[in-house]
Amino acid sequence: MRPVARCRRLPGEGDVLITYAIKRFIMMLATLFVVASMTFFLLAAVPGDALTERTARLPEDVAARIYERYGLDKPVFERYLITMNGILHGDFGESIVHQGQTIPKVLAEKGPVSAQLGIQQVIVGVGVGLILGVIAQLRHGTWIDYLTITVSILLVSVPTMVFALLIQQVFAGNLGLFPVIGWDAGDLSYSVLPTLAGSFAYIASYARLAKASLADVTGQDYVLAAEARGLSSRQVVVRHMLRNAAIPVVTQLPMTVAMCLTGSFFIESIFSIPGVGQYYVQAVSDRDVTMVMGFTVIIAALYIVTIFVTDILYHIVDPRIRLATGSASE
Amino acid sequence: MADIANASERAAAGHRQPAVDATRASAQQRWAAAPDRASAQPLLEVEDLRVDFSTYAGVVHAVRGASFSLAAGGSLAIVGESGCGKSVTAKAVMGLVKEPGQIEAGSRILFDGEDTSGFDAKRWQRYHGSDAAIVFQEALSALDPTMRVGKQIAEPIWVHEKVSKKEALARAIELLREVGIPEPEKRARQFPHELSGGMRQRAMIASAIACEPRLLVCDEPTTALDVSIQDQILEMIRRIRDERGTAVIMITHDMGVVADIAQDIAVMYAGLVVERGRTADVFERPRHPYTAALLAAMPEMGSASGGRLRSIPGAPPDLINPPKGCPFAARCAHAMPVCAAYRPAWTDFGDGHEAACWLHDPRAPQEAATIQEGEVHGDGDNA
Numbered sequence: 022m023r024p025v026a027r028c029r030r031l032p033g034e035g036d037v038l039i040t041y042a043i044k045r046f047i048m049m050l051a052t053l054f055v056v057a058s059m060t061f062f063l064l065a066a067v068p069g070d071a072l073t074e075r076t077a078r079l080p081e082d083v084a085a086r087i088y089e090r091y092g093l094d095k096p097v098f099e100r101y102l103i104t105m106n107g108i109l110h111g112d113f114g115e116s117i118v119h120q121g122q123t124i125p126k127v128l129a130e131k132g133p134v135s136a137q138l139g140i141q142q143v144i145v146g147v148g149v150g151l152i153l154g155v156i157a158q159l160r161h162g163t164w165i166d167y168l169t170i171t172v173s174i175l176l177v178s179v180p181t182m183v184f185a186l187l188i189q190q191v192f193a194g195n196l197g198l199f200p201v202i203g204w205d206a207g208d209l210s211y212s213v214l215p216t217l218a219g220s221f222a223y224i225a226s227y228a229r230l231a232k233a234s235l236a237d238v239t240g241q242d243y244v245l246a247a248e249a250r251g252l253s254s255r256q257v258v259v260r261h262m263l264r265n266a267a268i269p270v271v272t273q274l275p276m277t278v279a280m281c282l283t284g285s286f287f288i289e290s291i292f293s294i295p296g297v298g299q300y301y302v303q304a305v306s307d308r309d310v311t312m313v314m315g316f317t318v319i320i321a322a323l324y325i326v327t328i329f330v331t332d333i334l335y336h337i338v339d340p341r342i343r344l345a346t347g348s349a350s351e
Numbered sequence: 352m353a354d355i356a357n358a359s360e361r362a363a364a365g366h367r368q369p370a371v372d373a374t375r376a377s378a379q380q381r382w383a384a385a386p387d388r389a390s391a392q393p394l395l396e397v398e399d400l401r402v403d404f405s406t407y408a409g410v411v412h413a414v415r416g417a418s419f420s421l422a423a424g425g426s427l428a429i430v431g432e433s434g435c436g437k438s439v440t441a442k443a444v445m446g447l448v449k450e451p452g453q454i455e456a457g458s459r460i461l462f463d464g465e466d467t468s469g470f471d472a473k474r475w476q477r478y479h480g481s482d483a484a485i486v487f488q489e490a491l492s493a494l495d496p497t498m499r500v501g502k503q504i505a506e507p508i509w510v511h512e513k514v515s516k517k518e519a520l521a522r523a524i525e526l527l528r529e530v531g532i533p534e535p536e537k538r539a540r541q542f543p544h545e546l547s548g549g550m551r552q553r554a555m556i557a558s559a560i561a562c563e564p565r566l567l568v569c570d571e572p573t574t575a576l577d578v579s580i581q582d583q584i585l586e587m588i589r590r591i592r593d594e595r596g597t598a599v600i601m602i603t604h605d606m607g608v609v610a611d612i613a614q615d616i617a618v619m620y621a622g623l624v625v626e627r628g629r630t631a632d633v634f635e636r637p638r639h640p641y642t643a644a645l646l647a648a649m650p651e652m653g654s655a656s657g658g659r660l661r662s663i664p665g666a667p668p669d670l671i672n673p674p675k676g677c678p679f680a681a682r683c684a685h686a687m688p689v690c691a692a693y694r695p696a697w698t699d700f701g702d703g704h705e706a707a708c709w710l711h712d713p714r715a716p717q718e719a720a721t722i723q724e725g726e727v728h729g730d731g732d733n734a
Binding site for chain 2: 240250
């Protein structure tokens with residue numbers, strides 16, 4: 022707009038994004054380093070270790086040899102350096118509790134189970150949630166609206182495990198429609214109840230998010246302007262309201278997907294599903310340092326990458342952000 | 352039509368005074384030869400329009416009785432300060448009053464003789480865009496930030512004229528050219544935030560006139576723009592009126608804009624129309640003390656009064672509990688006991704010039720009945 026801006030060569034859209042991406046990548050590495058270090062020292066600060074129980078009744082020299090085998094005899098700082106060095110090379114080490122288990126092995130075995138369950142939960146939860154939220158807002162002030170909001174608040178307030186136990190009792194116990202517990206990769210009927218139980222929280226939060234975003238958009242001038250051009254109310258919703266209301270939803274979605282992949286401890290425990298979530302929590306209570314470090318760093322990395330992807334998505338969905346960091350066109 | 356752009360350029364080159372400097376004299380000259388409006392069948396008639404908004408604080412009576420009419424091809428300015436109900440009136444005319452607002456029973460808005468309260472959804476869709484269109488004050492918020500400008504301008508075309516979206520887009524680009532946007536093909540592919548304020552307002556106008564509506568409601572279309580752009584936009588709206596015969600309602604608080612564009616004027620205060628008539632008549636002899644005060648508050652070129660702007664002391668009344676009588680009584684230098692107690696009746700001064708003020712009642716003291724502009728506060732300092 023101003024002549025000053027014309028004289029100076031403004032960075033193009035691509036340059037801005039690349040610089041931004043590089044900066045963000047360095048920040049990501051720093052964040053991961055802090056997360057890994059904090060996890061390590063917190064675990065070291067906890068009294069007792071993975072071998073305390075196992076070596077309690079063993080002769081001193083045998084116990085010492087076991088400690089030596091896992092490197093737990095070394096001073097904390099040396100162990101820290103060894104661990105960090107290993108992580109840097111992608112080697113998290115062997116499980117202290119379960120002999121021969123490593124992070125890649127556990128992930129290959131349990132990861133797909135948790136991921137499949139999580140993705141099913143997200144598809145059902147987010148899908149139903151968005152539809153309910155949109156309907157509630159479009160029927161604003163009617164019984165459908167109030168019912169949706171009441172149910173959402175209920176689903177958000179009641180813990181997942183309560184619902185999990187409830188539907189386990191009703192659908193598996195009383196009605197016998199589905200298996201009570203267990204998992205079979207080839208048989209989807211095992212996944213129905215855990216999917217349902219896990220999707221409630223998503224239904225609730227996405228119904229509320231969709232309703233709120235749509236309500237925000239409803240009062241905007243451009244919606245009124247669209248109506249003033251002669252568009253039918255359906256056309257106004259489809260062409261103008263939904264796309265604008267989608268912005269907060271799209272930015273929330275990657276985080277939800279990241280969360281679902283890591284598995285839910287409660288759901289996996291209640292339905293005896295051999296997933297990552299259950300294993301991770303068990304590793305913490307076992308003080309299985311190598312496994313906890315591994316999972317924590319991987320999950321942290323997943324979240325950090327997700328936040329990064331979200332930012333990039335933001336740029337794609339909202340054209341205003343595309344240029345906000347760089348040149349205004351005039 | 353194609354040279355709206357040229358006209359705008361001429362205006363930009365400074366052939367005309369800036370809007371704020373338009374004097375009463377120029378308004379008089381311009382509209383002295385205005386067609387006799389009594390002969391034309393009114394395109395729009397608004398009778399006793401009342402709009403209420405239910406809020407937590409109480410019911411806000413935003414519009415409490417607005418009556419005016421507008422001939423086909425004519426132009427009417429609705430003037431008043433912020434919160435007087437002029438924008439709500441514009442939205443009511445467009446049928447765009449939304450919850451929690453409500454047009455009260457007894458209000459009548461007739462478009463071409465047809466009562467809009469009887470419109471169903473289908474009729475409203477036809478009304479919007481092809482009978483009447485609106486230009487909003489803030490084009491940035493009135494354009495969808497996620498949709499390319501060309502697509503938005505094409506919307507009314509394919510909705511109303513059943514042409515393909517591709518053809519509608521081609522016509523949208525033509526419209527952008529007509530409203531004086533350079534490189535229309537490129538601009539059509541851009542998003543609203545990529546256009547300057549003036550261009551966005553031009554794009555809004557292009558979208559509004561796309562289907563040649565008979566009524567164009569402009570809700571303070573120039574308030575958010577800087578003065579030189581304001582002038583170009585006004586020039587364009589005037590040309591649309593003159594060349595397409597589109598009737599224009601101009602909502603504004605700027606008397607300079609009124610003088611520039613409107614043949615007729617309706618002055619609103621606290622939800623009521625207090626004076627209406629031909630712009631030239633009202634500017635020459637305002638009959639309501641509020642109109643006189645508004646005109647006196649207008650900056651004038653070459654005035655000897657040391658360049659200090661006049662203002663109207665006091666603030667408009669609360670519209671949750673509006674005053675029983677004349678709403679301006681509390682700020683009026685000529686207020687009489689009757690003003691606070693009863694709402695004044697209309698007095699007709701001929702040729703459609705009417706004012707709702709007790710001073711024109713035969714029983715009012717005679718010296719007070721002659722309201723001259725500049726005497727609003729009785730300070731005798733004539734402009």
